[in-house]
Structure formats: C-alpha cells, structure tokens
Amino acid sequence: MEDFNWMIGGPQGSGVDTAANIFGKTCGYGGLYVYGRREYHSNIKGLHSYFHLRISPTEVLANVNDVDLLAAFDAETVFRHIGEVSEGGGIIVDENQVNTRLGDVPSLPKEFKSDFSKHLENKGLKDGLNDLLEDAERRGVKVFRVPYTVLLEQVSDRLGMEKLSRATQMINTLAVGISFGLLNYEITLIERAVKAVFAEKPNIAEMNLLAIKHAYNYANETFEKMLKYASPETSVEEERIFLSGNQAVAIGKVLGGCRIQTYYPITPAADESIYLEAHEILETVNPDLKVGVIVIQTEDEIAAINMASGAALTGARASTSTSGPGFSLMVEGLSWAGNNEVPIVLTYYQRGAPSTGLPTRHGQDDLRFAIHGGHGEFPRIVLASGDIKECFYDAVTAFNYAEIFQMPVIHLIDKALANSSQTYSRFDIKDVKIQRGDILKEPMFTGEGFKRFAFTETGISPRVLLGTKNGVHWYTGDEHDEFGHISEESDLRIKMMEKRMGKLETVDKIVSISERVNFFGDHEARNMIVSWGSPKGAIIEALNKLNHEDSSLGFLQIRMVHPLPSRQITEVLKNAERIIDVEMNYSSQLAGILAEKTGISADFQILKYSGRPMTTTEVYNALKLILSGRAPKRQVLTYGS
Amino acid sequence: MVLRSTDFKTDVFVDWCPGCGNFGILASLQMALAELGLESHNVVIVSGIGCSGKVPHFVKVYGVHTLHGRTLPFAQGIKISNPELEVIAVGGDGDGLGIGVGHLVNAGRRNVDMVYLIHNNGVYGLTKGQASPTLRLGLKVKAIPKPNISEAINPIMLAISAGYTFVARSYAYDVKHLKEVIKQAIQHKGLALVDILQPCPTYNDLYTKEWFAGEDRVAGTGKVVPRLYKLEEVGFDPDVHDLEEEFAKKIAAIEKAREWGDKIPIGVFYRNDLIPTFHERITKRIPYYLDNPPAKQKISDEKGAPIAHIEEFFKELRIT
Numbered sequence: 001m002e003d004f005n006w007m008i009g010g011p012q013g014s015g016v017d018t019a020a021n022i023f024g025k026t027c028g029y030g031g032l033y034v035y036g037r038r039e040y041h042s043n044i045k046g047l048h049s050y051f052h053l054r055i056s057p058t059e060v061l062a063n064v065n066d067v068d069l070l071a072a073f074d075a076e077t078v079f080r081h082i083g084e085v086s087e088g089g090g091i092i093v094d095e096n097q098v099n100t101r102l103g104d105v106p107s108l109p110k111e112f113k114s115d116f117s118k119h120l121e122n123k124g125l126k127d128g129l130n131d132l133l134e135d136a137e138r139r140g141v142k143v144f145r146v147p148y149t150v151l152l153e154q155v156s157d158r159l160g161m162e163k164l165s166r167a168t169q170m171i172n173t174l175a176v177g178i179s180f181g182l183l184n185y186e187i188t189l190i191e192r193a194v195k196a197v198f199a200e201k202p203n204i205a206e207m208n209l210l211a212i213k214h215a216y217n218y219a220n221e222t223f224e225k226m227l228k229y230a231s232p233e234t235s236v237e238e239e240r241i242f243l244s245g246n247q248a249v250a251i252g253k254v255l256g257g258c259r260i261q262t263y264y265p266i267t268p269a270a271d272e273s274i275y276l277e278a279h280e281i282l283e284t285v286n287p288d289l290k291v292g293v294i295v296i297q298t299e300d301e302i303a304a305i306n307m308a309s310g311a312a313l314t315g316a317r318a319s320t321s322t323s324g325p326g327f328s329l330m331v332e333g334l335s336w337a338g339n340n341e342v343p344i345v346l347t348y349y350q351r352g353a354p355s356t357g358l359p360t361r362h363g364q365d366d367l368r369f370a371i372h373g374g375h376g377e378f379p380r381i382v383l384a385s386g387d388i389k390e391c392f393y394d395a396v397t398a399f400n401y402a403e404i405f406q407m408p409v410i411h412l413i414d415k416a417l418a419n420s421s422q423t424y425s426r427f428d429i430k431d432v433k434i435q436r437g438d439i440l441k442e443p444m445f446t447g448e449g450f451k452r453f454a455f456t457e458t459g460i461s462p463r464v465l466l467g468t469k470n471g472v473h474w475y476t477g478d479e480h481d482e483f484g485h486i487s488e489e490s491d492l493r494i495k496m497m498e499k500r501m502g503k504l505e506t507v508d509k510i511v512s513i514s515e516r517v518n519f520f521g522d523h524e525a526r527n528m529i530v531s532w533g534s535p536k537g538a539i540i541e542a543l544n545k546l547n548h549e550d551s552s553l554g555f556l557q558i559r560m561v562h563p564l565p566s567r568q569i570t571e572v573l574k575n576a577e578r579i580i581d582v583e584m585n586y587s588s589q590l591a592g593i594l595a596e597k598t599g600i601s602a603d604f605q606i607l608k609y610s611g612r613p614m615t616t617t618e619v620y621n622a623l624k625l626i627l628s629g630r631a632p633k634r635q636v637l638t639y640g641s
Numbered sequence: 642m643v644l645r646s647t648d649f650k651t652d653v654f655v656d657w658c659p660g661c662g663n664f665g666i667l668a669s670l671q672m673a674l675a676e677l678g679l680e681s682h683n684v685v686i687v688s689g690i691g692c693s694g695k696v697p698h699f700v701k702v703y704g705v706h707t708l709h710g711r712t713l714p715f716a717q718g719i720k721i722s723n724p725e726l727e728v729i730a731v732g733g734d735g736d737g738l739g740i741g742v743g744h745l746v747n748a749g750r751r752n753v754d755m756v757y758l759i760h761n762n763g764v765y766g767l768t769k770g771q772a773s774p775t776l777r778l779g780l781k782v783k784a785i786p787k788p789n790i791s792e793a794i795n796p797i798m799l800a801i802s803a804g805y806t807f808v809a810r811s812y813a814y815d816v817k818h819l820k821e822v823i824k825q826a827i828q829h830k831g832l833a834l835v836d837i838l839q840p841c842p843t844y845n846d847l848y849t850k851e852w853f854a855g856e857d858r859v860a861g862t863g864k865v866v867p868r869l870y871k872l873e874e875v876g877f878d879p880d881v882h883d884l885e886e887e888f889a890k891k892i893a894a895i896e897k898a899r900e901w902g903d904k905i906p907i908g909v910f911y912r913n914d915l916i917p918t919f920h921e922r923i924t925k926r927i928p929y930y931l932d933n934p935p936a937k938q939k940i941s942d943e944k945g946a947p948i949a950h951i952e953e954f955f956k957e958l959r960i961t
C-alpha cells in the first residue's frame with residue numbers, strides 16, 4: 001500500500017475534528033501510522049476548517065502536498081482544496097452543491113475569490129463548482145457526487161428521528177462512511193473507533209455508527225472503489241498511541257512531577273491545561289501515595305507566571321503555558337524568576353505573530369523573543385522540541401533543568417506540534433529520571449538568616465524551600481546580597497551578576513551534547529541543514545529521500561537553542577560546503593543566532609511564514625533545487641490553504 | 642516559648658522617611674505575629690513595589706519582595722502550594738489598586754485563606770508623590786502640579802464587591818488597633834483585606850497625622866475632635882451569621898465605607914466565615930489535597946524514578 005492522504009473539510013462546528021478522529025483511529029486500529037494536521041480559523045462556527053491525515057504502513061513524520069481523497073460536505077472545501085487533489089485521487093462532494101458558484105459562498109474571503117477567479121479565467125473555466133469538478137475529472141480525479149440529504153433522511157428514518165435537523169449533525173460521519181466505503185475498509189475497525197471516540201456517549205455512538213454504515217454501504221454499492229489505498233495491515237502486537245503535542249506536553253508534565261499548572265486561556269496553549277485539569281487526580285506506582293496536579297485558570301498571564309513562581313518557591317514543580325501574546329505579558333515575571341533563581345517551566349506555544357497575528361495558525365516567529373524576552377540579563381534555558389515525542393520527554397527535562405540550574409526554562413514549541421497528532425510506539429519511560437538539584441532540608445541558621453544566594457563555584461546555591469525550619473531568607477526583584485536583601489553596592493552587584501550568569505557556563509559543562517542537538521543523515525555530508533522545532537519531520541523525510549537518491553545531506557537539529565552549544569555546532573558545520581537554514585519565520589532567526597555565536601553563516605535559507613507548516617514535499621523540492629545549484633539564497637515556501 | 646515582637650526584627654536598616662506611617666504598620670505586624678505565637682519559618686510575607694514593598698526585609702520570616710502590582714498572584718501561588726504556611730501579602734495603594742487591581746478583584750473570587758494589607762497613603766511615594774488611586778478627585782497633594790483629575794477607588798467597597806470575606810480598616814498610628822485587626826485578619830478563614838490609612842509625611846500634605854487626629858477641629862470644650870472612630874465602639878456588627886443576610890451585610894458595610902471627611906470609621910466592616918475557601922473548594926475535587934499539598938508531594942522514588950503512573954493516559958490514547 002502507498003501513503004494515503006485523506007482530507008476532510010467543512011465549516012467550523014460541523015464535526016470536522018470528530019470525523020478526523022474517527023478516521024485516524026480506524027486506520028490506527030488497522031495497524032497503519034497516521035500523521036494528522038489540524039487547521040482552523042479563529043472563529044467558533046462557520047468558517048472553514050480542515051484536517052489532513054497522512055496514513056501509511058510505515059512511520060510518517062509530516063504532511064505532504066497531495067490529497068488522495070478529499071471528503072467535503074460543503075462547497076468551500078472543494079473550492080479551497082480541489083487543486084491539492086492528486087491525479088487518480090478522489091473528491092467526495094454533496095450532489096446538491098455542485099451548482100454553487102464561487103460568489104455564492106459568503107464565508108470565502110474576497111481576496112480568495114478574486115485570486116481564484118483570475119486562476120479560473122486563465123484556465124478558461126467558469127466559476128461554478130461543477131465546472132471545477134469536471135475539469136478535475138479531465139485530469140484523472142474521480143468525483144463522487146453523494147446525495148447527502150437523501151442519505152440523511154434515510155438515516156433519520158431508521159433512527160426514528162422526528163426532525164431531520166438532528167440527523168444533519170451527522171453529515172461529518174457520513175463523509176467518513178463514504179470514505180471508508182470507497183476504500184472497502186474493514187468495518188469492525190470503524191465500529192471500534194466510533195465507540196472509542198464517543199466512549200462517554202453510547203447513544204451518540206450508536207447513531208453515528210448507523211450513519212457511517214449506511215454511507216459505507218451506499219458508497220460500496222454505488223462507486224468504483226479506490227482499492228490501491230485500501231487494506232489494513234495485519235494485526236499489530238505492538239502497543240501504539242496516537243496523540244497531539246498538547247497531550248504529549250501534559251503527560252510529560254505529569255510524569256515529570258508538575259503539581260501546579262497556571263494558565264490564562266490562549267490558543268494553541270490552553271488545550272494542554274484543559275487536558276491536565278481533566279486528569280488532575282493522578283495514579284501512582286504506589287497506591288498509598290496520593291498525588292495530583294492543580295490547574296489554576298488565572299485572571300491574566302501576568303498572574304499565571306507569578307503564581308507559578310510563588311508555587312515553585314515552596315518546592316512544588318510549577319509551570320505555566322502560553323503563546324506569544326501571553327509571553328509578552330509574562331516577561332517581567334520571567335525577569336523576576338531569573339533574578340531570584342526560581343525553577344519554573346514556561347511552555348511557549350508559538351503561533352503566527354506579531355500582535356494577535358494568526359491566532360490559530362503556525363509560526364516560529366519567537367525564537368529570539370524566547371531567548372531575550374525580559375529586561376536585563378539573566379540566565380534561562382530555552383529548549384525547542386522538534387516533534388511530539390520530544391515534546392513529551394522535554395517536558396520532563398525542562399523541570400529537571402529548572403531545578404538543577406535554578407533558572408526558568410522555556411519549553412518552546414508551536415502550533416504545528418500542539419495541534420498535529422501522530423502515531424508512535426508507546427513511549428518508553430524506564431530511563432526517565434527526576435533530578436531535583438540541590439535542596440537543603442535542614443539548613444543551618446546563622447542568626448541573620450539563610451544565605452539562599454550563597455556564592456559558589458558553579459553559581460548554583462543550595463536551595464531552601466519556603467516553610468523550612470531554620471531557613472528563613474528573602475527574595476527580591478532588586479539586586480540582592482546572599483540572604484536576598486536589597487543591595488545596590490557595586491562590588492556585590494558584580495559578584496552577583498557573575499554568579500547568576502555563570503550558571504550558563506555550568507549548563508554548558510554539565511549537559512551532554514546529545515541532549516542539546518540531534519543529528520540525522522550523513523555526518524560527512526557536504527550539505528548541512530540546520531533547523532529547530534517542528535520542521536524536523538519534513539526535513540528528515542526529505543533528507544532520507546534525497547540521500548536515497550544519492551545526495552549527501554546531513555541535518556543538525558538544535559534542541560537547546562539557549563545556551564547554544566556553539567563549540568559543538570561549529571565542529572559539525574565548519575567543513576560543510578553548503579549550510580542550509582530551514583525555519584518558519586521571515587528573518588531566519590536561528591541562522592542569525594548561529595552567525596552571532598559561531599561566526600558561521602548559512603548559505604541558503606528555506607523559510608515559510610504563511611501560517612501553515614512545512615510539508616515534506618516542499619522541503620524536498622527546495623533542497624533539490626539547492627543541490628542542483630540553481631536555487632536562490634532564500635526560498636519562501638507557500639503550500640497550504 | 643513566648644515570642645516578642647523583637648524576635649521578628651531583622652538587622653536591615655529601615656530606610657523609610659522619619660515619621661512614615663510604615664513604622665506603625667511594621668510594628669503592628671511584628672506584634673501581631675508575636676502575640677499569635679507564629680513560628681518565623683511558617684510565615685511568608687509577600688510584597689509588591691514601593692515603600693511598602695520593603696516590609697519583608699525588616700521582618701524575620703520568609704520574605705518575598707515581588708513586582709509592582711503582583712503581590713497577590715505570588716502570594717496565592719505560595720499559599721495554594723503549601724497551605725500550612727501563614728501568608729501575608731502587603732502592598733501600597735498604587736500597587737494594589739492601580740497596576741495590580743485586576744489581581745485584587747480576581748483574588749476575591751478565589752477566597753484563598755490569607756491576608757492582604759494595603760498601605761493606603763494616597764500617593765506614590767517612591768516615585769516622588771504622584772496621585773495614587775485612592776486620592777480623591779480635585780485634591781492637590783504637594784508634588785502634583787495640578788489637582789487630581791480622577792475619582793478615587795474605595796478599597797473597602799471594591800473588596801466587598803469582589804468577594805473578600807474579611808474587610809477591615811485601621812490606622813497606621815493606632816498600633817494597638819491595627820495589631821488587633823491584623824490578628825483578626827490572620828485568624829479569619831478566607832481572604833482578608835485590611836485597608837490601612839497611613840500618612841505620608843513627605844508627599845501627602847493633606848491627610849496628615851494632624852488631620853486624622855482632627856487637630857483642625859476643636860469642640861466647644863476646647864478639645865480636638867478626632868476624625869477616626871471605631872466601628873466596634875458604635876455597635877456595628879460586621880458578621881454574616883447566616884448566608885441569607887450576606888447581601889444585607891455587604892450593603893451595610895458599603896454604606897459605612899462611604900463615610901469620609903469628618904467621620905471616618907475604622908475596624909471590621911465585613912466578615913463572612915460561611916464562604917468556602919479555595920482550599921476547601923480544591924479539597925472537594927482532590928480529597929487528599931490538604932494532607933498532601935503540592936509543595937509536600939513526593940514526585941520520585943529514591944532512585945529518581947517518577948512516581949506518577951501514566952498508564953491511564955496511554956490507555957486512553959492507545960490506537961492498536
């Protein structure tokens with residue numbers, strides 16, 4: 001079986017996510033790997049959203065450009081995505097809507113309409129949906145015109161529903177049923193998925209199952225099947241999970257001992273906190289140990305970070321999660337935590353910026369902001385996860401670093417990781433360790449108080465938690481002495497700055513390089529890719545394909561973006577003929593930082609700032625162009641609606 | 642062991658202006674801690690920015706001097722993580738009612754069992770005397786070039802509307818009264834706010850010690866008539882005895898809080914023990930919370946292996 005790309009689209013609120021969830025689970029139960037990308041507007045109901053699922057018998061790490069089967073139940077989905085459907089692929093469309101014209105779709109923005117009209121004019125096409133569909137058929141796309149209304153009426157009758165409107169809510173699952181009917185997929189797996197998705201609502205599960213089966217049978221009997229994509233794998237013994245970045249971070253935090261999470265609602269961070277709150281009571285390896293995580297929704301992000309700092313001073317592992325606008329509000333608190341050597345973890349989900357920017361879309365705009373945000377100079381660690389699995393492990397590591405080095409740790413991820421979902425073998429946790437750093441349980445009282453900020457060689461002073469007997473000490477946002485009292489003395493200021501900032505050198509000494517960078521491909525490669533964060537999956541897939549085709553490429557993924565392991569990076573890059581920077585922002589921020597810290601400049605940049613993640617296809621094409629010697633220094637990728 | 646207020650003094654030089662109301666507040670606080678027999682390591686004083694922000698450095702308990710306006714988020718984070726600690730937040734009127742007022746209001750919704758002392762002197766002292774949110778419309782204190790153009794916030798009214806379950810006022814130079822009010826605030830189950838009227842001898846030339854003492858007002862007998870009077874001495878009952886009278890008690894307190902000028906009430910305006918604290922609310926959801934709060938929870942075994950069991954998560958996410 002080849003890769004199969006299924007896309008479902010529709011107005012927000014019409015169950016696109018649920019449909020995708022059923023589809024993905026079914027494929028998973030069939031032993032297939034799934035990578036799912038979710039795209040949505042900043043809107044509750046009515047604007048276009050879609051889910052792109054890439055399905056394969058082998059592991060998938062990113063999306064590609066092609067769509068093999070587009071499941072649409074509204075006209076906008078077809079207008080927006082018809083160009084992505086591959087030759088030999090198919091489109092499921094509501095037969096009642098084929099006469100819709102471009103101008104009839106109110107939710108399509110005028111920019112789209114005018115661009116698309118021009119595009120049609122150039123191709124000599126009219127702007128009716130049917131004209132487009134017929135054109136697609138001419139290029140080998142199959143169009144499945146489905147009488148959704150008739151099917152819904154039949155389902156409604158079979159369920160004995162009085163109102164058709166209730167059945168209309170199941171149009172999303174009809175699209176799932178039609179899709180699986182075309183694939184002739186194993187029906188028992190669909191049943192299992194529906195029951196799992198509606199686990200808490202058995203009645204709804206029954207209704208949806210009936211609708212899916214009805215549509216399945218209709219498609220199976222009516223249309224020519226798309227069998228080249230069909231079959232599930234033989235049953236898989238291995239335990240696999242399917243999860244999003246939001247979930248991976250939340251579970252990582254639980255494992256890592258997070259006991260206080262604060263947050264203010266913001267996309268795409270809030271789902272993590274909601275998921276944590278839903279699981280606030282935790283099971284432990286020993287049933288006598290009762291633990292839990294308290295999730296506090298605060299009045300703003302300022303409260304969120306400062307409440308987390310307060311909690312961290314008592315010894316609870318505390319974190320907060322936010323996105324760019326929230327981080328903007330947090331930076332004063334971050335500066336306080338840095339000055340007071342407070343071990344907090346801040347999970348930073350980047351999205352398209354500046355300002356409100358693209359609130360539900362992807363971006364890697366904030367690398368420099370995460371590294372530099374906050375007034376003054378203070379130490380911090382910035383960890384950038386490259387995929388959902390790294391999100392999980394890094395969530396634990398972030399807490400360890402925070403406590404060992406007594407500084408805020410920013411766990412930098414993004415919308416593509418937060419909202420995409422991927423199949424993995426169950427995460428192995430046997431090597432996960434909790435390291436709490438130097439905490440003094442029985443300090444010696446000197447009379448004046450405890451020297452919380454005692455000068456040491458590493459810059460790390462033994463920590464005493466609030467409430468510890470004989471440990472009274474102070475914290476202040478002002479410059480302070482070893483007890484934590486305010487001091488503006490210049491000599492002390494110098495020593496205290498050197499103590500705090502010196503901890504970054506300690507990080508450099510203690511943390512092994514394997515925790516700070518990953519390397520893929522050919523170590524001796526002439527062409528070296530450098531990147532950070534979520535482009536990882538697309539880069540690895542493109543690199544594997546190119547190296548398979550006899551190219552010579554290596555990929556240095558930087559995970560600890562601050563402090564940067566400059567020495568080791570220089571070693572990897574210094575002999576490369578071409579250095580190719582790949583990242584999702586306008587100004588190639590990582591390349592700028594590398595130039596600053598290593599003196600090495602990237603020769604080529606592959607960038608994207610459309611708000612949609614990079615696909616394997618476009619990274620492959622861009623790299624290929626560079627290897628051919630015909631590429632401009634800067635390529636800007638644009639794929640995705 | 643009998644504690645004295647001197648047990649709560651640090652050797653840090655107290656750098657407030659001579660005659661500052663903060664001296665009275667500091668003394669009252671240290672006396673209250675001593676009289677309640679609180680052990681220094683079980684108390685955390687959290688402050689914001691401004692002259693009042695320095696209070697923690699002068700008291701020998703755990704001290705957390707935070708950011709401008711952010712006293713309450715830090716304090717709540719500490720108390721929620723470790724409910725065994727006695728948490729006392731202090732801040733100025735600019736800190737709590739200006740830059741930090743969003744936290745002041747939202748803290749009321751949670752009713753975390755702790756104390757919030759507002760040093761209320763009508764001016765921003767440390768930045769040289771600008772109008773604070775409690776300075777009344779049209780007043781011109783000496784450092785501002787024109788009379789104040791904004792209305793004042795009434796901390797008592799605001800706290801009652803926001804859900805504080807103990808709301809009181811006292812006066813920085815009536816150390817005995819203030820100490821008693823602080824003790825009651827500490828002993829109250831729930832979030833307690835004390836509005837502390839405090840002269841700023843350097844920048845507030847209107848609400849001076851003499852003005853509060855009523856030295857400009859002489860009765861027929863030749864004696865001065867103080868402006869401040871004590872609610873407990875006029876039979877005012879601030880307590881909500883039954884939830885049915887909650888609203889009426891709030892209205893009565895707000896009515897009292899309107900008094901200003903010649904007659905200024907101090908004492909407890911409102912007290913309600915019947916509202917569940919944040920800790921009680923959490924305990925309803927997480928029953929062992931108070932026995933094993935976040936700050937005390939074990940997170941790993943002796944070998945550093947995490948103790949949280951994440952099998953249930955994997956089960957939910959399983960796809961094979």
